[in-house]
Amino acid sequence: MNQLKVVGNQEWCRFNHLGIPAIKARIDSGAKTSSIQATDITPYKKNRENWVRFNIQPLTENRSISIECEAKVVGNRIVKSSSGIPEKRYVIKSYVTMGDDSWEIELTLADRDNMEFKMLLGRQAMENRMIVNPSDEFVLGKISPEEIDQMYKSFVLTKSGLKIAVLASNPELYSNKRLMEAGRARGHEMVFLNVQQCYMKLDTATPEIRYRGGNVINDFDAVIPRIKTSMTFYGCALLRMFKTLGTYCLNEAESISSSRDKLFSSQLFSKNDIHIPTTGFAKSPLDTKDLIHMVGGAPLIIKLLESTQGKGVVLAETNKAAESVINAFKSLNANILVQEFIREANGKDLRCFVVDGKVVAAIERTAAKGEFRANIHQGGSASIVKISPEEKKLALKSAKILNLPVAGVDLIRSNKGPLLLEVNSSPGLEGIENATGKDIAGTIIQAIEKKLKHNS
Template sequence: MSVNKTIVGSAEWLALPQLQVPAIKARVDSGAKTSSLHAFNIHSFKRDGEAWVSFEVHPIQKNRKTVVRCEAMVVDRRIIKSSNGEREKRYVIRTAMELAGESHSIEITLSNRDNMGYRMLLGREAMVGRILVDPSEELSHGDHSKSEISTMYGEVEEVKRGLKIGILASNPELYSNQRIIEAGEQRGHQMQFLNVKHCYLKMDADHPEVLSRGGSSLNGLDAVIPRIRPSVTFYGCALTRQFESLGKFALNSADSISHSRDKLFSMQLMLKNGLDIPTSGFANSPMDTNDLIDMVGGAPLIVKLLEGTQGKGVVLAETKKAAESVINAFKSLNVNLLVQEFVKEANGKDLRCFVINGKVVASIERTAAAGEFRANIHQGGKAAIVKITPEERTLAIKAAKAFGLDVAGVDLIRSSKGPLLLEVNSSPGLEGIESATGKDIAGLMIQAIEKKLGWEPSEET
C-alpha cells in the first residue's frame, strides 16, 4: 500500500543533521540503488576500535567555498557501479536524513561528485516503503533562497576559500614556477610547490595516494600544474597520472606530456593530424646516411638528437661532408637522431605561440643571437612581440589540440611554403613571453584551472 508514503519530485532539499549539513539539494533517482554524497579529502581512522572516516563536503551546487567537515562510522566498503559504467570502491556510512518533515536512517556512499550536477543522489534503498517519486515535479517540499542557505551555514559561505593547487616541478626558484605560485596566491588560492623527486606513490586498491617526503598526503589538492623537467619525464608523468586517477585536475595530462616529449612520435602525430612540418628523416643504420641527407634536400641541414631540449643536441651542418660526419658520429654513440631540412628563409627566427584552452593568448618572435641559428635561440636569443597571421594561429591551436594539451608553447617558422610546425612544448617557459608581451600568462593559466573546476573568485580577489 502507498498509504503514508511521502511524494517527492525529481529533486528535493533535504538535511543530514548528524553530519552538520542543514540543507543539500539531492537528485532523486529510483534507478540508482544506493544513495551517494559528494565527499573529498576522505581519510579512514580508528575510534574505540571501530572503523571511522573523516571527509569534507561542498554541500551547495556550483559552490566550492562552503565546506563542511564530517565524521561518521564506516558500515561497509562496496564496489559501486556509477551511471556511466565505472566501478569504484566506496566507503558506506549510515546517517539520519530529514526530508519533508520526516527523519529516516539511510546508508550513503561517499564519492567525489564534483563533475555531477547535484552534490547528493538519493537512491531507491533509502526510499523503499517511505517515498514515492513524481518525476514531473521538482522541489515539491519547498525551495531555499541564497540568503537562507547563507544563514544556515553561518559565515562559512562568506569566506572566500581558494583552490588547493600543486606545482609539480623540480626548481622552486625558476621564474615560471615562482610566477605561477604568485598568480595563484593573488587570486586567493593555496599554492604548494611539489618537488617531483620528493613525491611518491601509494598504489592501493582501497586508498591510493600521492605523498610528499615525510608522509604528508597530497590527496587534498584540487589540481596540479605539471612543470616537468625532461630528465624526469617518466617519473613526473607517473605522478601526474596518479593525481588524475584520484580525480584531480591536471593542467596538461600525463599522456599529453609524454607524447610531446617523444620527438619522433610527436612529429608522426603532427603528420597524422595534417599539420605541416619541415621535411624530416629518421633511420637506424649509418648505411642510410646519404639517403637521409638527400631526402631533406641536402646540406645545409639540421641534425637533432631525439633526447635534446631547448636547442641542446641540435647541430647545423652546412655541407654534405659535415652532415655525414655529424650523423655518423652521433650514430656511433648509439643515440637516436632526426635529420631535418634547413629553412633558410626563416632567417634565424621562430615564433612561439602560447596556447591556453584552445586559444592563442600571446605570441612572440624569437631571434637567435649573432652567429647562431634558430635551433639555438634559447641561448642568448632575443624575443619581441609579434602579430601572427590567421594561418599561424590556426596551426598553433590545432597543434595543441592534437596533443591534448591545455597549455602549450607551440614553435613555428615562416617559410616560402607557409608556416611550419617545429615543436610543441608541454612546459613552456613564461619569462620570455611575459617580458616581451607584458601579459599575465601565469594568471591566465590559473584562470584555466578555475574555469575547469567551476570556481569563481570573490570581488576582493
C-alpha cells in the same frame, strides 16, 4: 661540562620574535651554522638598514601553513648545502627558546623544502650551552599533534579558493614563481611540490601520493606540471596517480609524453595534415646518404629526440659534415632526427602561447649572433609579433592534436608558408611575459578556474 644541558638529536624550538610557536629542529653538532627554512625572500630597506621579508612553512606535516616573517640582515654568508654546493645566504639574528632557556642565535635563510627538518641547529648556537645525545630525542619536551594543531589554529585559513600544486624541480625558476604568485593573487592555496620528493603507494583500498616526511598529498584540486625533460618518466607516473585520485592535471601525462617524443609527435602531425619541415629518421648507418638526400641535402638540422631548449641540435653545413655527425650519434646509439634547414627564416621563429584553446600571446624570437636557431636561453632576443590567421590556426590545431590545454607552439615562416617546429608542454613564461607585458601565469590560473567551475 656538568653545566651543559643534554639535548637529543631533534628538539622543538620556538621563535617568539618571528611569530613561530613551534618548529622541529635537527640538532647537528657537525654543522657550524644554524639555518631555517625560508621562501619568497625579499630584501628591502628599513631606517636605512638592510632587512629581509620571507615566508616560513614550519611544519613538515602541514605545508599549507605559512608564516610571513621579517628580520634585520646582519650579513651574507657562503654556505655549503647538503649536496656540497656553495650558496649565498642571508644571515639574521633571532632569539630561540628551547625548553626553559632563550638566547640569541644567528640563522641563515635557506630553502629546506627538500629536507626532512625545516630547521637545523648548528654548533655555534650550542657552544657552552648544551651537549648532544645522538641516541635520544625531544629531551627538552615533546609536543603532541593535538598541541601543534592548537598552536597553529590561528594560521589555518578557511578555504575559499582552490588548492593547486605546481609540480616541478626548482621553486626559484621564473615560471614556477610566477604561477605561485598568480594563484595566490587570485585567492588560491598554492603549494610547490618537488617531483623527486613525491612517492606513491599503490593498492586498491587506499592509494596515496606522499611527500618527503610522510605527508599524504591526496587533496589537491589541480596540479600544474612543470616537469623537466630528465624527469619525464617519473613526473608522468605521478600525474597518472594524481588523475587516479581525482585531481585535475593541467596537461596530462599522455600529452606530455607525446610532446617529448619528437618522432612520435612528428608522425602525429604528418598524419593530421600539420605542415612540418621535411624530416627523416633512420637507424642503420648504411642509410645515411639517402637520409640526407631525402630531406634536401645540406645544410640540414640534426637533433636528438630528447633535445630541449636548443641543446642537442646541430646545423650541418655540408653533406660530408652531416654524414660525420649523424654516424657519430648513431655510434653512440643516440636516436636522432634529420630535418631540412629553412634558410629563408634567417634565424627567426615564432612562439605562440596557447591556453585553453586560444593563442593568448605570440613573440618572434631571433637567434643570437653566430647562432642558426632562435633561442632565448642561448642569448637570443624576443619581441611581440602579430601572427597571421594561418599561423594561429596551425598553433591551435597542433596543441589540440596533442591534447595540451597549455602549450608553447614553435612555428617557422618559410617560402611554403608557416611550418611547425615543435610543441612544448612546459613552456617558459619569462621571455613571453617580458616581451608582451601580459600576465600569462594569471591566464593559466583562470583556465584552471574555468575547468573546475570555480568563481574566483
